[in-house]
Amino acid sequence: MVTIATAECFTHGILAREIHAFAQGYEDNFASSYLNLVNTSQKDCLKDAILENKCSIFDLRDLSVTCGLFIPTLDAVKSILKIENPLEPLKLIDGIKVYDDIGDIEMSILMAEAVKKISNADIGIGTTAGIGYGAMAIVDDDMIISTSSDVNANLIKPNSNNLYNRQKSGIEKTLKILIYYLNDNLDKIKDMSNVKIYYK
Numbered sequence: 410m411v412t413i414a415t416a417e418c419f420t421h422g423i424l425a426r427e428i429h430a431f432a433q434g435y436e437d438n439f440a441s442s443y444l445n446l447v448n449t450s451q452k453d454c455l456k457d458a459i460l461e462n463k464c465s466i467f468d469l470r471d472l473s474v475t476c477g478l479f480i481p482t483l484d485a486v487k488s489i490l491k492i493e494n495p496l497e498p499l500k501l502i503d504g505i506k507v508y509d510d511i512g513d514i515e516m517s518i519l520m521a522e523a524v525k526k527i528s529n530a531d532i533g534i535g536t537t538a539g540i541g542y543g544a545m546a547i548v549d550d551d552m553i554i555s556t557s558s559d560v561n562a563n564l565i566k567p568n569s570n571n572l573y574n575r576q577k578s579g580i581e582k583t584l585k586i587l588i589y590y591l592n593d594n595l596d597k598i599k600d601m602s603n604v605k606i607y608y609k
Contacts, residue, residue: 410472412530414474414476415536416524417477418538424477424580431443446584453597490524507539508540513544514555516544535548541561543557547590557603559603
């Protein structure tokens with residue numbers, strides 16, 4: 410069993426819910442809203458595995474969501490995630506942290522590392538977005554995968570449609586990366602836009 414914990418801001422805890430739903434095999438109204446995307450990514454991995462004479466593929470039923478946290482505020486970053494010295498935001502809106510793209514990248518990694526640590530999960534996922542494309546990070550004991558959505562939005566001058574499209578892009582991209590990661594298909598991840606992989 411591979412355990413996952415999420416600390417999410419602009420994805421509103423949806424990643425945890427989606428991962429849990431497809432890992433549990435829920436159907437109909439209780440199913441993952443992104444299941445077709447997940448199944449397509451799994452088929453891509455299987456196709457690559459067959460071409461490489463490897464016919465193994467990660468069984469999504471071997472996933473377990475330890476916790477999914479919605480962490481929009483700076484106070485929650487400090488009190489719940491136990492990040493003592495988080496990056497100073499550009500602005501606070503009712504306590505909600507707002508960063509630019511560079512700040513979001515740094516904070517998403519810190520959030521992913523923190524939620525992994527406090528939950529003792531195998532994988533941590535962190536997401537945050539303020540001004541720009543936002544950022545998502547997937548971390549394990551050896552690797553950090555950092556990326557951004559493909560949609561620009563601004564939390565200070567909110568446009569609900571832009572914010573929704575940024576969120577949707579972030580969720581879809583994170584789920585794709587997670588599937589490729591679970592199947593040891595780093596080449597697929599490296600082919601995606603705005604992705605960086607760091608080894609610890």
